[in-house]
Amino acid sequence: MSELATVRSSRQARASQTMEEAFPVVDALIAPLGNMVLVQMRKPKMKTAGGIHLPGESRDFDASMVRVAKVLELGPIAYRNRETKNPWPEGAWVEVGDYVRVPAHAGADSWRVFVSDDEFVVFAFFNDYDMKGRIKGDPLAVIDYV
DSSP: OOOOHHHEEEEEEHHHHHHHHHHHOOOSSSSOOOTTEEEOOOOSSSTTTTTTTTHHHHHHHHHOOOOOOEEEEEEEETBBBBTTOOTTOOOOOTTTEEEHHHOTTTOSEEEESSSSSOOOEEEEEEEEOOOOOEEOOOOOGGOOOO
């Protein structure tokens, strides 16, 4: 499958994705320490609205390009002065439950939690200052491809 076909397949699949499919409730099994922010990455669609299973390369491509995440937990000193532990003057940039745009390469500390033999959810830690932006509208409408 060409890269363009893979992108089209991923976009079409995501167009029919629900929030419950994109961000299923799954325990990350690890809590953040220090200034880290725990996020759940948007899960790629496994099949189309018509029930057709997407090929593995399409799902893998989609998973590798996702930069939209849901904030699950903040470390104890996230958005706080590292020495005094006082909150930052401008306050926290994100809160638990926010949907955010995360950087492409800063979340190298990620892991998978399997929900079935072939389906998993990806979680990652980011530094509090790495959050790129809070998504104000529908997180499923954000296109990740550059």
